[in-house]
Amino acid sequence: MRKCTRRALTVLGLCLLLLLPACRFVRPGELTGGSAGxxxxxxxxxxxxxxxxxxxxxxxxxxMITDTGGINDQSFNQSAWEGLQELQAETGAEVAYIESxxxxxxxxxxxxxxxxxxxxxxxxxxxxxxxxxxxAEANPEVNFACVDNAFADSPMNVTGVVFRAQESSxxxxxxxxxxxxxxxxxxxxxxxxxVIEQFxxxxxxxxxxxxxxxxxxxxxxxxYAESFSDAAKGxxxxxxxxxxxCDIVYHSAGGTGTGVIEAAKxxxxxxxxxxxxxxxxxxxxxxxxxxxxxxxxxKAVGKRxxxxxxxxxxxxxxxxxxxxxxxxxxxxxYSDEIYEAAIEIGEQIKRGTIIPPSTKAExxxxxxxxx
Amino acid sequence: MSSDTFxxxxxxxxxxxxxxxxxxxxxxxxxVSGVVNIGIEGMMTIGAFTGAAVGYFSGNPWLGFVxxxxxxxxxxxxxxxxxxxxxxxxxxxxxxxxxxxxxLALFLSRVFFDGAxxxxxxxxxxxxxxxxxxxxxxxxxxxxxMTTVIALVVSILMCYIFYCTTWGLHLRAVGEHPAAADxxxxxxxxxxxxxxxxxxxxxxxxxxxxxLAIVPQFMPTAxxxxxxxxxxxxxxxxxxxHGGYLACxxxxxxxxxxxxxxxxAFTVPSEILxxxxxxxxxxxxxxxxxxxxxxxxxxxxxxxGSRV
Numbered sequence: 159m160r161k162c163t164r165r166a167l168t169v170l171g172l173c174l175l176l177l178l179p180a181c182r183f184v185r186p187g188e189l190t191g192g193s194a195g196x197x198x199x200x201x202x203x204x205x206x207x208x209x210x211x212x213x214x215x216x217x218x219x220x221x222m223i224t225d226t227g228g229i230n231d232q233s234f235n236q237s238a239w240e241g242l243q244e245l246q247a248e249t250g251a252e253v254a255y256i257e258s259x260x261x262x263x264x265x266x267x268x269x270x271x272x273x274x275x276x277x278x279x280x281x282x283x284x285x286x287x288x289x290x291x292x293x294a295e296a297n298p299e300v301n302f303a304c305v306d307n308a309f310a311d312s313p314m315n316v317t318g319v320v321f322r323a324q325e326s327s328x329x330x331x332x333x334x335x336x337x338x339x340x341x342x343x344x345x346x347x348x349x350x351x352x353v354i355e356q357f358x359x360x361x362x363x364x365x366x367x368x369x370x371x372x373x374x375x376x377x378x379x380x381x382y383a384e385s386f387s388d389a390a391k392g393x394x395x396x397x398x399x400x401x402x403x404c405d406i407v408y409h410s411a412g413g414t415g416t417g418v419i420e421a422a423k424x425x426x427x428x429x430x431x432x433x434x435x436x437x438x439x440x441x442x443x444x445x446x447x448x449x450x451x452x453x454x455x456x457k458a459v460g461k462r463x464x465x466x467x468x469x470x471x472x473x474x475x476x477x478x479x480x481x482x483x484x485x486x487x488x489x490x491x492y493s494d495e496i497y498e499a500a501i502e503i504g505e506q507i508k509r510g511t512i513i514p515p516s517t518k519a520e521x522x523x524x525x526x527x528x529x
Numbered sequence: 530m531s532s533d534t535f536x537x538x539x540x541x542x543x544x545x546x547x548x549x550x551x552x553x554x555x556x557x558x559x560x561v562s563g564v565v566n567i568g569i570e571g572m573m574t575i576g577a578f579t580g581a582a583v584g585y586f587s588g589n590p591w592l593g594f595v596x597x598x599x600x601x602x603x604x605x606x607x608x609x610x611x612x613x614x615x616x617x618x619x620x621x622x623x624x625x626x627x628x629x630x631x632x633l634a635l636f637l638s639r640v641f642f643d644g645a646x647x648x649x650x651x652x653x654x655x656x657x658x659x660x661x662x663x664x665x666x667x668x669x670x671x672x673x674x675m676t677t678v679i680a681l682v683v684s685i686l687m688c689y690i691f692y693c694t695t696w697g698l699h700l701r702a703v704g705e706h707p708a709a710a711d712x713x714x715x716x717x718x719x720x721x722x723x724x725x726x727x728x729x730x731x732x733x734x735x736x737x738x739x740x741l742a743i744v745p746q747f748m749p750t751a752x753x754x755x756x757x758x759x760x761x762x763x764x765x766x767x768x769x770x771h772g773g774y775l776a777c778x779x780x781x782x783x784x785x786x787x788x789x790x791x792x793x794a795f796t797v798p799s800e801i802l803x804x805x806x807x808x809x810x811x812x813x814x815x816x817x818x819x820x821x822x823x824x825x826x827x828x829x830x831x832x833x834g835s836r837v
Contacts, residue, residue, distance in 0.1 A: 227749070228635075230644030350799060381792030384803035387750030390548075390743050394541040394788040401537055401667060413750030420744045439650055439746075 215251030215464040222280035222456070223267040223289075224257045233433060234305060234452045238282045241453030245460040264289030272297050278463045280305065280456060290316060301470055303459055305452055306353075308473040315470045319455050322477030323353070324360030325507050326448040327408075328514035329485050329500045330430050331364020333446055334406045335376040336496045337428070344379050344399035346418050348386040348411035352517075357410035357432070357448070359521040360514045366525045367503070367512070379404065386412035393417030400425045406445060408432075419444060428491065435486040445492060446485050454482040479508045533667040538785045540670030543677050544743060546781030548573070548752075550680040551735030552759030553766070553773035554687050555601075559728035561691070561768055562721050563704040563826040564612055567623035568604065569732045570756025571630025576601040576733025578634035581740040581747035582641055584651040594655065594676075594737050601733020602726050604630065609725035613718055616830035627756075635749060647748035648740075655742040674742035676734075680774075683731070687770035700724055704824035707831040717831050732756065765814060767821040783809045 222242060224235040242253040254274070256267040264286050271279045272293070278301045281290040287307040294302045294316045303317040312318055334343045345361055347354045362378050369376055379399060383391045392414035396407050400421065407422060408430035409415035415432060416439070422429035423440040431437065431447030455476045462469050476482030484504065489497040506512040515521040552569050559566035579600035584593030608626055611617040635646050642648050655675050657663065663672040691697040700720050702710040707717045735755070740747045758780060759773075766772020783806035791802050 228639065228644065228646050230639070230646075232645050232647065379792050381788075382799040384799050385753075387753040389748075389751065390545050390739070391784060391788065393743060394545060394785065395791070397541065397670070398537055398788055399792075401533065401670070413748055413753075416744050416746070416748060 213249050213461050213464045215245070215249030215460075218249070218251040218278075218464050219254070219274065219276040220245065220251050220278045220280075220460050220463070221254040221256070221271045221274070221276040222282055223264060223271065223286065224255060225264075225281075225283040225285045226258055226260060227283075229255060229257055234450075235282050237434070237452040238280060238305060238456045241456030242280075242460070244453060245457045248457075249461065249464055251460065251464060258286075261285060261289075265292060268293035268302075269296075272300060277301060278303065278460060282452070301463060303469070305455065312471050312473060317459060317469045317471075318473035319459060320473060320475050321450050321455070321483055322356070322475055322514075322516070323410075323448065323450060323483060324356040324363075324514040324516040325478045325504075326450070326483040326485060327357045327360030327410075328364035328367070328507065328512070329504055330408060330446055330448045331361040331366075331378075332368045332503055333364075333485070333492060333496055333500050334361070334408060334428075334430060335365040335368030335374060336372060336499065337445060337492045338374075338376050338406055340403050340405045341374065341376050342379065342402065342404045343376055344381070344396070344404040344407035346392060346395050346399075346407060346409040346411050346415065347380065347382040348414055349384055350382045354382075354410050355518070356516040357408075359516055359518060361408055363515050363521055363524050364503075366528055370528045383411055383414045385414050388414050389417035389420070391417065393421045396421035396429070397425070400427050406430065408448070410448075437486065437488070442491070446489065449484050449486065451482050451484070454480055458482075477507075478504050534789060536667045536670040538782070538789055540673065541785035541788055542778060542781040543671075543673045544781075545784045546777040547674065547677045547680050547742070548735040548738045548755050549759045549762060549777040549780065550684060550774055551676075551731050551738055552756050553762045553777050554680075554683055554770055555728040555731030555735065556760050556763040557766075557768060557770050557773050558687065558700075558724045558731070559605075560763060560827055561704045561824050562700045562724035563707060563824055563829065563831070564609070564721055564725050564728075565619040565623065565828040566605075566608060566626075566725060566728050567620060567757075567760060568608055568626025568630070569623075569728070569759055570752060570754070571627035572601040572604045572729045572732035573736035573739075573756045574630040574634050574752045575604055576736030577740040577751045578638060578648070578736075578747045579733065580737025581648045581651060581745075581751075582637070584653070584737075584741050585648055585746075586641075588652055590651060590653050590655045590741050593651070593741055594734065597733045597737030597741075598730045599733070601736065602730040604733070605726040605729020606722075608729065609722045612830065613721045613725065616832070619828055619830075631749070631752075634747070638747065648746045650745040651741065654745050655738075674738070676738040676742045679734075680738070683734075684770055684774040691770055701824070703831075704826055707826050708835060711831075711833065717833075721831070735759070761810075764821060764823075765810070765818065767818070768824060779813065780806055780810065 227235050229235050239255055246253045281304045284307040287304050290302045290304045294313050301315045305319050308318045308320050345358050365376050365378050381395050396418040399407050406428040409418040410432045419429040419439050422443040428445040431444050433450045435447045437444040515524045556569050576597035580593040580597030583596040584590045611622045612619045638646055657672045659672045663669040699715045703717050703720045711717050740751050762776035763773045765776040787802040787805045
């Protein structure tokens with residue numbers, strides 16, 4: 159009897175612990191909060207002029223809480239904090255952050271920030287979304303914002319901030335197709351979701367566009383690892399793609415993507431990084447990266463808040479026009495011409511003459527239109 | 530199936546299973562001596578961090594590999610002290626290991642890497658079996674990491690120790706009937722201490738196999754579930770070193786299948802494919818693996834003078 163109980167406890171403990179890493183180590187921005195609105199990341203968010211210049215923020219207090227990655231996560235938290243520091247330098251507003259050691263800290267951290275007299279508080283990453291909503295309900299007089307989450311029904315003091323990742327993905331898709339010698343490129347996704355599909359379809363559209371204008375016939379093979387943490391699986395999928403003849407693989411897969419870049423390094427092929435410039439991981443084998451500049455969004459929303467604009471109750475969408483997504487300037491691994499062509503494509507996206515698709519249906523319509 | 534696909538499958542299977550093989554051998558040696566060690570995952574994580582950090586600062590991956598084993602061994606020592614000397618509940622203690630491991634790894638990472646929760650990539654990884662230039666064509670899929678070879682050697686060595694040495698007999702006796710072993714003059718506590726420390730050492734090596742061979746750095750997601758899969762593999766393999774090894778290979782093979790079947794010509798939804806390793810495991814468990822029985826004294830602290 160005693161043994162049975164022990165066995166049952168062991169199994170229960172194992173199950174709970176298996177869940178732990180999943181809760182604790184989700185990187186910001188790689189998943190959506192599951193709200194229905196997230197799908198409209200590109201479409202439903204308003205993209206009116208987000209840039210307010212020359213505001214005096216003296217006396218304003220704006221702060222953020224990190225998700226569990228910590229302030230120096232070389233990713234969204236760090237980028238957001240840089241945005242707040244830029245905001246301080248430009249407007250004189252007082253900025254602060256609190257690190258969350260675990261997801262249970264989110265609410266307490268928000269309460270601390272409210273008590274300290276902040277009027278706009280950021281939750282970084284979709285993992286904070288629920289905490290943002292709860293804090294917003296408890297403190298209706300102050301504002302909250304959440305990076306990478308579109309709230310389905312945003313309260314009047316909550317702002318969702320999303321990125322049009324399909325735009326930068328379109329650019330790297332063009333670069334990949336232009337650089338590819340084998341006429342085959344790959345895409346590795348983390349867990350399939352609408353947010354990750356923005357990367358996939360934007361990329362495929364970029365390749366299709368390059369095929370059209372460069373008269374090439376580059377094909378894309380896409381595969382999802384169904385994990386954001388399994389680097390070995392990312393490496394396996396990339397190995398398979400390289401064996402199949404791909405010479406460039408783009409990833410949008412968080413920790414899984416680390417394996418993709420490593421596979422490119424071992425095979426002497428190229429990988430394309432995501433979210434930030436990942437060239438430091440393998441300088442000779444990272445072709446370019448599709449950037450998501452959280453700092454830009456954090457700064458712009460902060461300025462609008464200081465300027466007294468009504469930012470609550472809506473989801474703001476940031477893209478190339480705001481310099482919130484893009485590609486790094488350095489391009490040692492491919493030619494100036496291709497870089498300049500990619501930048502020109504970026505300009506066309508800004509002007510609206512190219513509209514990168516973010517869903518399968520939009521992609522199909524887009525490729526049909528190219529013919 | 531073309532030979533290219535076969536070689537790819539084999540290569541992925543070997544790569545994927547390596548960290549789990551180390552961990553599974555660690556789990557076997559602890560459980561067979563009668564100490565449940567579900568802290569394997571935490572020990573792997575601390576090994577993964579130590580390996581990557583030492584490898585980065587020293588530039589020598591082998592030094593990192595050894596240090597990763599030592600870091601795991603320290604955790605093993607703590608587990609042994611709590612569960613053998615203090616007779617604490619081994620499950621609870623294992624859970625504590627799983628909480629301390631990642632916590633300490635992240636804390637140390639922030640201290641040594643400028644507040645970042647991931648380390649910088651090491652310049653020298655553990656070499657491949659056939660060197661950097663490798664083998665021609667798709668044969669290069671068999672150019673596995675040296676850690677894969679070490680994992681095989683460790684497994685064979687474990688089989689030898691378990692079934693061909695007196696000490697192996699002692700440790701199995703301790704796990705089956707510690708009181709009987711004690712009356713025959715075997716020091717139960719000593720045997721269990723050694724096994725649990727070795728268990729931590731092997732788990733630490735498994736972690737480093739991830740962060741020094743498969744990828745060149747530690748990140749918070751480096752070890753996410755491999756330790757638990759290894760524990761499952763041990764039960765699957767009926768608490769034997771060779772069984773554990775084969776079970777890890779099987780799991781690696783199932784993952785390789787999902788990789789090879791995903792994308793491309795057949796469009797099986799990736800969500801369905803992701804279940805394949807688990808479905809396959811359950812099926813094989815039902816169809817081919819008979820009743821598995823744990824070492825009788827597994828999980829029961831030994832009180833000197835007790836009759837069971």
